[in-house]
Amino acid sequence: MPLFFFDDFSYATLPQLAQSGWQLREAAGHPGVPGGAWRPEAFTLHDDPQRPGNKLLRMTARTDGTPAGTVQAQICQQRKFLYGTYAARVRFTDAPVQGLDGDPVIQTFYAVSPLQHAFDPQFSEVDWEYLPNGGWGSEKTRLYGISWQTVQVEPWESHNSAHEEFRALDGWHVLLMQVEPGQVRMFVDGKPVARHAGRNVPVVPMSINFNLWFSPGGLLPPSAEPRVYQQDVDWVFHAREARLRPAQVAAQVARWRRAGTAHLDTVPAPQPALESRCDF
Template identity: 35%
Template sequence: MRARRLLRRRPRRRTRRVHARPQHLADAVRTAGNPVRRLPVQRCRRPLARRQRLGDPYGGGGPGIKDTWSSAGASFPSDTTAQGGKTLQLQSSTDGTEQGTRQVEVQTTGTPLFTGTFAARVHLTDKPAAGRNGDHVVETFFPISASDSSANYSELDYEYLPNGGWGSVGPQLDTTSWFKADPPDRVTHALKKRRLEGWHIMMVTFLNGKVTYSLDGKDLFTSSGKYVPREKMDMHFSNWFIDLPFTGGTRTWNMKVNWFYYKAGEAVSQANVQKAVDGFYNAGTTYVNTVPKS
């Protein structure tokens, strides 16, 4: 059986990366009791062309607010609503200024994830844990190529916008399959006007030339043809801001990840994913990786 379970935190990208690997983070991952292994936190790496398309005036430094990615927003608190009693929390905050903004991401590195089933139990939020509501925040889960400039660039996105952004009023859950980062070439589907506060199981299945996105067991969107992965990918989770619509008082936004599961080369139902996860928890297994490196 080829199975993988892990938890992470992330900022997104352009290939210019800044790694933060404090020893206490590695220790926290090992002792948190989560299905997690060490993940480097790094600056958000969103394709440049997409940043320009989405209205990022900075032209660099990732999506969201330039130079505000930090490992400080990742933690592993106890949570009675999480399976196993603990969760990975991704906390981003802003007071409406660049200087007062912090965004966070967790990701895997060097993980050969390709065909098969990707699943995560994620807690989405519709309002800040503290402060005034209204920020254009993006809560994300996605596998993506290690390099935006790859000839076989691949990306499969879940992006939740509780207050909208990029011209959308929100709430909105976008699912997007990418063929190329620059110039942007992708297909997307938006689940609109549905508030998703709470825990959800998000799944992506890629097999036999087709990608299927499903939420809580219900299919949302499929892509095929050229809009499927062409190379192995890393996993990312992030919590970030599209822009800063207003100033005045600090707001904190929490996104949580309970577990991540990957089964290589097979389509797995949500019921069987949950059964496998339950088995890991019952056995006291917090991390397992049997996916071949090559």
């Protein structure tokens, strides 16, 4: 029987997230707009209009085109996940809920370890990044599925394998990653889209993260009215050292929900426990 982590974010208040191992980012720094803020107030809990009794975790990022007027959101779980199946149901948005459209906003679900130094050989990351307004040197709308070997942040130089889905993905989607020694398989809404292998795969325990931020290049000019974007998370899932198909994950999540299981964590922390930060 696999060891599981599951959370459907059915909390009454945001402070309860900490009881389940979540941190809301406050630390400055990479990624995003230099000088922009990361704030816990960027998170809210909402009733699910499509499923009575269900809660959604919402991230809200805003910018007026200046560093001082930019607020971004990130939430991080403990650093204790490596091989196994990761999945999340998220709602991407193509347009802002307020203000002009066009800022290079990035909406994500990922797992990552700290970068101890440039080209750290132990760095590990596997992630999904949705760019409805483009970014990273291209104006195309796309979803990245990326598995990393290592990176240097300044000046930027990365070593990874990246898959790109060139299409709009406004709305709800299930993103899934099967992480094994030597390979990563990636699925969107049950469809296999990429397999990454060789050196571009995780090698050390990671934390599970979601964040919503703006690419530092390409912001629209400063404006009096902020541009406001949102991303919702319904649930997140991990099965330790088990390769589960998308249908198996969906069935397990449905069983937990029928049983009223809103949070489950049987994945043990490494001994000694690793530092769990929320700043990358």
